Amino acid sequence: MVVLNKIYTKTGDDGTTALGSGERRPKNDLRINAYGTVDETNAVVGLVRLHTENTSPEVDAVLSRIQNDLFDLGADLATPETDQDLGYEPLRITDAQVSAIEDAIDVLNADLTPLRSFVLPGGSAASAHLHHARTVSRRAERLMVELSARENINPAAVKYMNRLSDYFFVASRYLNNKGDADVLWVPGKNR
Structure with a gap:
């Protein structure tokens, strides 16, 4: 259980932060950037939910689950994989969480109008915010892939972020309106 009695600790005043392993790293470290961008994705999902809470309960329920999963993912990335005994079992994203996102994609995709062009971000407010979430989650994924080239990370975490941007x-x-109100790209329209 997490208990946060005091928000400021002053331990980061030197430009470092603690990982789940206790190791301190600079705040501009690639691992910190990766889980910070996962957190940014979660904040955008919060904005989306302002528009889905009362209008699309089925999407809102999945987004609620995603927000919790993104905290799990942040904890996963904040605790490097190591042989060191941490005294606890680190929280890791699982293949079941990846499968749940795939299932959610399949449910929504079954009712969509087939695409005949690329989609521009827009349409409803919720859709525009989902496109924002998609682009931020893609940035998080790129950072995670870069991190995985330097350090061991949970492969399911990268899969999760890849599927998540697809879900968005x-x-x-x-x-x-199930794709009928999509804003479509018209190549060369303004030449």
Whole structure:
């Protein structure tokens, strides 16, 4: 259980932060950037939910689950894989969480109008925010892939972020009247 009685600790005043292993790293470390961008993704999902809470309960329920999963993912990334005994079992993203995202994609995608062009971010407010979430989650994924080239990270974590951006895309179309209200790219339209 997490207990936060005092928010400021002053331990980061030197430009470092603690990982779940207790190791301190600079705040601009790639691992910190990766889980910080996962946190940023979660904040954007919070904005999306302002628009889905009352209008799309089925999407909102998945987004609620995703927000919790993103905290799990942050904990996963904040605790490097090591042979060292940490005194606890580190929280890791699981293949079941990846499968749950795939299932959610399949449910929404079944009702969508087939795409005939690329989709521009827009349409409903929820869809626009989902496109924002998609782009931030893609950045998090790129950072995680870069990190995985330097350090061991949980492969399911990278898979999760890859599927998550796909979910955001499909959900954005679903909330744009099942794709009928998508804003489509018209190549060379303004030449």
